[in-house]
Every structure is written in structure tokens, then in C-alpha cells.
Amino acid sequence: MTSTPQVTPPSPSPSRWLACRLALVVLGAAVISSPACLATEELGTTDFSCPSPDGFRVVSQVLERRCGTMDCHGDESRTFRIYGRTGMRLPRTEAEYLAERQSTSAGTSVASVSSSDASASSGGGGDQTSSTGSGEGGASIFDEYVTGGTEATSNAEVEANRLSACGVEPDLISEVVNTEADPGTLTLVRKPRLTEAHKGGLIWKADSLQGDKCLTTWISGLVDVAACNGELKRP
Amino acid sequence: MTTQLSTRPMRIRRLLILAASMGALALAGGSAVVACVSPTQDALIESLGEEVEGVPQGEFHRYGQPCLYCHGGYGPSPQFSFGGTVFAQPDDEVPVSGAKVTVTDSTGQKKTMTSNCAGNFYVAEADYKPIYPVRIEVVCETPAGFDGVSFTYRNLMGTRVNREGSCAACHANEPASQDGPGRIYCVDERYPSSYQIDPDCQGGPKLGDAGSATAAGSSVSSGDAASSGSGGEP
Numbered sequence: 001m002t003s004t005p006q007v008t009p010p011s012p013s014p015s016r017w018l019a020c021r022l023a024l025v026v027l028g029a030a031v032i033s034s035p036a037c038l039a040t041e042e043l044g045t046t047d048f049s050c051p052s053p054d055g056f057r058v059v060s061q062v063l064e065r066r067c068g069t070m071d072c073h074g075d076e077s078r079t080f081r082i083y084g085r086t087g088m089r090l091p092r093t094e095a096e097y098l099a100e101r102q103s104t105s106a107g108t109s110v111a112s113v114s115s116s117d118a119s120a121s122s123g124g125g126g127d128q129t130s131s132t133g134s135g136e137g138g139a140s141i142f143d144e145y146v147t148g149g150t151e152a153t154s155n156a157e158v159e160a161n162r163l164s165a166c167g168v169e170p171d172l173i174s175e176v177v178n179t180e181a182d183p184g185t186l187t188l189v190r191k192p193r194l195t196e197a198h199k200g201g202l203i204w205k206a207d208s209l210q211g212d213k214c215l216t217t218w219i220s221g222l223v224d225v226a227a228c229n230g231e232l233k234r235p
Numbered sequence: 236m237t238t239q240l241s242t243r244p245m246r247i248r249r250l251l252i253l254a255a256s257m258g259a260l261a262l263a264g265g266s267a268v269v270a271c272v273s274p275t276q277d278a279l280i281e282s283l284g285e286e287v288e289g290v291p292q293g294e295f296h297r298y299g300q301p302c303l304y305c306h307g308g309y310g311p312s313p314q315f316s317f318g319g320t321v322f323a324q325p326d327d328e329v330p331v332s333g334a335k336v337t338v339t340d341s342t343g344q345k346k347t348m349t350s351n352c353a354g355n356f357y358v359a360e361a362d363y364k365p366i367y368p369v370r371i372e373v374v375c376e377t378p379a380g381f382d383g384v385s386f387t388y389r390n391l392m393g394t395r396v397n398r399e400g401s402c403a404a405c406h407a408n409e410p411a412s413q414d415g416p417g418r419i420y421c422v423d424e425r426y427p428s429s430y431q432i433d434p435d436c437q438g439g440p441k442l443g444d445a446g447s448a449t450a451a452g453s454s455v456s457s458g459d460a461a462s463s464g465s466g467g468e469p
Contacts, residue, residue, distance in 0.1 A: 070415065071399035086394045089413035146411040148393055200397055201367070235370075 049177040050166035053159065055223035060084070060158045062214050062231050063165070066192070066203050070147070080168050080188070083157040086148060090157045094142040097154070101141070104155050176219055183216040208234055279304045287438075295353040295438025298330055299408030299418070301401035302357055316364055318357035319402025321350045321373060322418040323430035326410050330354025330439045331421050331430055335374045340365035353439035368395035375421035380429040388421050 064084035068074040074087030083090045092100070145151040166173050168188050175181035183189050190196035192203035193212060204212040214228035283300050290296050302318030317338055323329040334350040338358075346363040348356040371392040379385045393416075399405065402419055411417035422428040432442050 065394070069394045069397050070405040072397045088415075091413055146413055147416040148411055 048166070048170040048174040050162065050170070050173065051177055051219050051221065053162055055225065056162050056218060057153075057158050058225055058228040058232075059214055059218045059223060060153065060161045062211055062228050063161055064153065065232065066211060067200070068161075072200055079164075081164050083160050084153040085151065089145060089147060090154065090160050092145065092156075094140065097142050097145055100154060100156050173219065177221070183219045186219070189216060189219070205234075210234075273309065276304070276309050280309075290438045293437075294351055294355055294357070295436060298353045298355055298439050299328070299403055301403040302355075303399075303401040303404075306357070307400060308360075314360045315357045315400060316360045316362075317346075317348070317400045317402070318355070319406065319419055320354040320408070321356065321375070322354055322408075322420045323428045324422050324424050325417050325420045326424055327428075328408070328440045329428070329430045329432055330436075331375055332433065332436075333376065334421060337372050337374070338363070338365060339370045341368055342366050352433040352436035355438070368397045370395055373419060373421065377422065378429045378431070380427070385429070386422075390421070 060082075061084075063073075063082050064087060067080070068082030068084050068087040070087050072078075073080050073082045074084070075081065076088060081088070141151060143149070145154075165188055169186055172181060172186055173188070176183050176186060184193075184195075187196060189212070191198040191200075192215075194202040204210075208230070210227040211231035211234075213224050214231055217224040217227065279301075283297065283304065286292065286296060298320045299322075300320075302315055305312040306315040306318060308314050317336075319336070321331040321334040321336065323331050330353050331350055332352045332354070334354075334356070335347050336350065336356050337345055337347045339345045344363075344365065346358055346365070348358050350356040373388075373390045373392075375388045375390075377386045377388070405415050406417065406419045407415050409415075409417055421430070432440060434442055
């Protein structure tokens with residue numbers, strides 16, 4: 001009796017079986033995720049708590065100096081973007097800028113500045129402008145509303161910086177403001193501490209944690225102005 | 236036994252098919268695989284435009300442009316830690332030769348570069364690899380003016396640099412604006428400048444280029460009175 005070689009039908013190989021399952025999973029995920037797109041009418045706004053503007057100007061100065069250089073967060077492509085005299089300016093036309101400036105000097109600014117800010121402003125960076133009216137020699141003060149110009153960080157810029165800081169994690173900062181979470185859970189706090197990966201590295205040096213204290217006390221509700229000024233004195 | 240007889244040729248066939256497929260894939264996409272391109276970086280480099288005719292690639296080319304777009308480790312160009320261009324005044328394009336640009340990193344390590352006749356300065360990464368942030372100052376000694384007097388200006392950058400080695404990434408070749416501090420310069424626009432364009436320089440602007448006439452004439456430009464006097468780079 002001769003045995004003829006018989007070809008058995010190949011059973012699905014494990015790799016092919018795996019590929020089929022993977023394809024099914026991908027297809028399933030696509031089907032599930034497609035209804036997740038929101039229509040425009042479904043979009044809306046939600047309220048969240050952001051730490052107070054009171055006393056924020058000096059905190060803004062610290063952020064401008066430590067975070068707001070143009071090669072870091074002084075760049076409009078960043079989610080956490082910082083405006084200020086030595087970095088990127090909040091885009092303004094001359095008319096807008098002069099109108100804002102006038103309303104600020106009349107005391108009707110959106111971002112209120114506490115008396116403690118005035119003493120802190122001498123720390124450098126984004127201190128309030130000392131010039132009033134038009135510049136000398138007929139030059140417009142708007143000409144100095146440029147990076148590195150003499151026009152100080154405006155109240156609108158300070159307010160934009162505050163909202164930017166809150167906008168990093170609005171839900172979480174809301175919890176921190178409502179004392180439901182610790183400031184140390186915020187990316188805004190964790191990055192400069194380098195407890196979370198940060199391309200800019202460690203910002204608050206081990207020998208001086210005043211910047212960290214400045215930021216966290218603002219978030220917690222009462223700015224430690226001395227700590228902020230201490231940070232501003234660091235090179 | 237029967238299975239062995241039947242499957243061995245199949246295995247060989249599969250291996251051959253696999254090898255052929257991989258070879259075809261390598262041939263088809265070979266150039267892309269080898270180049271490992273970055274479309275973002277390519278777009279940045281393309282935005283710089285062509286080389287100026289008559290100026291060869293080298294230390295005098297592309298004044299005022301962000302050096303590290305090409306010299307930052309992307310592509311075959313020599314790799315720099317820092318590079319930029321020093322101009323005489325914020326509102327003109329007269330390059331400054333001999334300006335000393337000193338970078339001090341966070342460990343105190345220093346490196347001084349000297350600008351050439353196109354205003355360009357740079358340091359190779361092999362010679363200096365700073366630990367950021369860094370502090371930068373520019374010291375310029377002006378040529379003697381009509382009265383035979385020269386001045387030394389020392390300009391300290393107002394902020395630290397945290398990561399960017401291309402000075403022109405922020406200091407674009409234009410006056411200061413809401414988007415940037417403008418040129419690196421030696422002399423505040425409130426003061427006259429005795430710097431002139433070197434006609435024999437291989438690179439840099441040529442006499443008659445836009446902006447050069449006022450610079451060579453060294454008059455005080457308009458709008459200078461409002462300047463802060465903070466010195467140098469805004």
C-alpha cells in the first residue's frame with residue numbers, strides 16, 4: 001500500500017487570526033468614536049473658578065521673567081502663553097492700546113491692582129509704566145508698546161496672563177480654588193518644580209523656592225508678595 | 236509526515252515573497268527612509284529663501300537669519316550652539332564687525348564670539364555646549380567718528396535665553412514690534428553711529444541696500460527720544 005501525500009487545508013495561522021481581531025477592534029473603535037464629534041449647536045461654555053486678579057500683577061511679573069521669554073511661553077503658539085514688556089505683547093492697535101491705557105489711568109481697568117502691587121512693581125520685569133500721555137519729542141507712546149519697549153506690561157496683558165494660567169487646566173484649578181485639590185496637582189505648579197516633564201527644566205532652584213511660593217499662594221487665594229519680590233530679585 | 240512534505244516548499248516560497256516585498260519596499264521608499272525628513276523644519280528652511288547671488292555658503296552668508304534652522308543638527312550643515320548677527324542700530328541694516336558676544340551659561344561657563352564683517356557670529360556645538368538658561372551680553376567698540384573719538388557700548392540682554400540658539404529666531408532682521416525685540420544692535424537710535432557697510436565684505440548688505448543709506452549717514456533717527464536707554468537688545 002502506498003501512501004500518497006495528502007495536503008491538509010491550512011488552518012488560519014495565529015498571526016493572521018491576530019490581524020483579523022486587530023482589524024475588528026480598529027473598526028469597532030472607529031464606529032464608537034464617530035458619534036463623539038460634536039455639532040456646533042452642542043458646543044457651549046462652562047464656568048470655572050480662577051484665582052483672583054487681586055495681587056496678580058506681581059505674580060505676573062514672576063511668570064513674565066521665568067516663563068515668558070520669547071523662546072518659551074512668550075510665544076503665541078503655546079497654550080500657556082505669557083505677555084509682557086520683555087516678551088510677546090498682547091496684540092493691540094494704537095487706538096485699542098490708547099483707549100485701554102486711558103481707562104486704566106481712570107481707574108476702570110478690568111484687572112484690579114491692589115495697593116501691594118504698586119510696591120512690588122519696582123522689582124523689575126513688567127512694572128507699571130511711569131510715563132503718561134504722549135511720549136517726548138512727539139513720538140507716540142504706542143511706539144514703545146513693543147517687545148523690550150518702555151511701555152510696561154499693561155493691565156490687559158496681566159489679565160491675559162492670569163486667564164492663560166487658569167486655562168491650562170481649568171477644571172483642576174477650579175477644584176484647587178474650591179479647596180478640593182492641592183495646588184501641587186496642577187501642571188502649572190508641577191512643571192516648574194520638574195515633578196512633571198518640562199522642556200524648560202527646573203525653574204525654582206533648590207536654594208530658593210520663593211517663586212513656587214509666589215505662584216501657589218496666589219492659587220490658594222492670598223499672594224505672598226514678599227516671596228514674589230524675592231524671586232524677582234534672583235538673577 | 237505528509238504535512239512536512241507539503242509545507243516545506245510553502246515556507247520557502249513565503250520567505251522568498253517576504254524578501255522580495257521588503258526589497259521592493261526598500262527601493263520604493265528608500266530615499267524617504269534614508270533622509271528621515273521633518274516637514275516642519277523643511278518649511279522653516281524654505282521660508283529663508285535662496286542664497287544671495289555671489290555670496291558662497293560660509294561664515295558670511297545669510298546675515299540676520301536664524302542660523303540654527305540649518306545649523307542646529309538638522310541636515311549635514313555644521314552644528315552650532317549659537318549664531319546670530321549684530322547690527323549697528325535698531326532701525327538699519329549696517330552690520331557690525333568685531334562685536335564681542337559673550338554667552339554665560341547657568342554653570343558660569345563662558346564663550347565669547349566675535350562678529351565678522353557681515354555681522355555674523357557663531358560657535359560650534361563641539362566647542363561650547365551651554366547649560367540653559369544663558370545670559371548674553373554684546374560689547375561693541377565703535378569706529379572713530381568725525382571727531383576721532385570712539386565709544387564702547389556694553390549691552391546686556393534684558394531676559395535670559397532658555398533654549399533657542401538662533402538669535403534671529405526672536406531678533407528678526409527688522410525693528411522691534413509687538414512680536415519681537417528686533418535686531419541685535421550696538422548703538423541706541425538716540426545716538427549717532429559711525430559704523431559703515433564694508434564694501435569688501437563677502438556677505439552682509441551691500442551699499443545702496445534698503446536702510447543702509449541712513450545708517451552710513453549716522454544721523455539720529457526719528458522716535459528716538461522715547462527710547463528707554465536700557466541699552467542694546469531690548
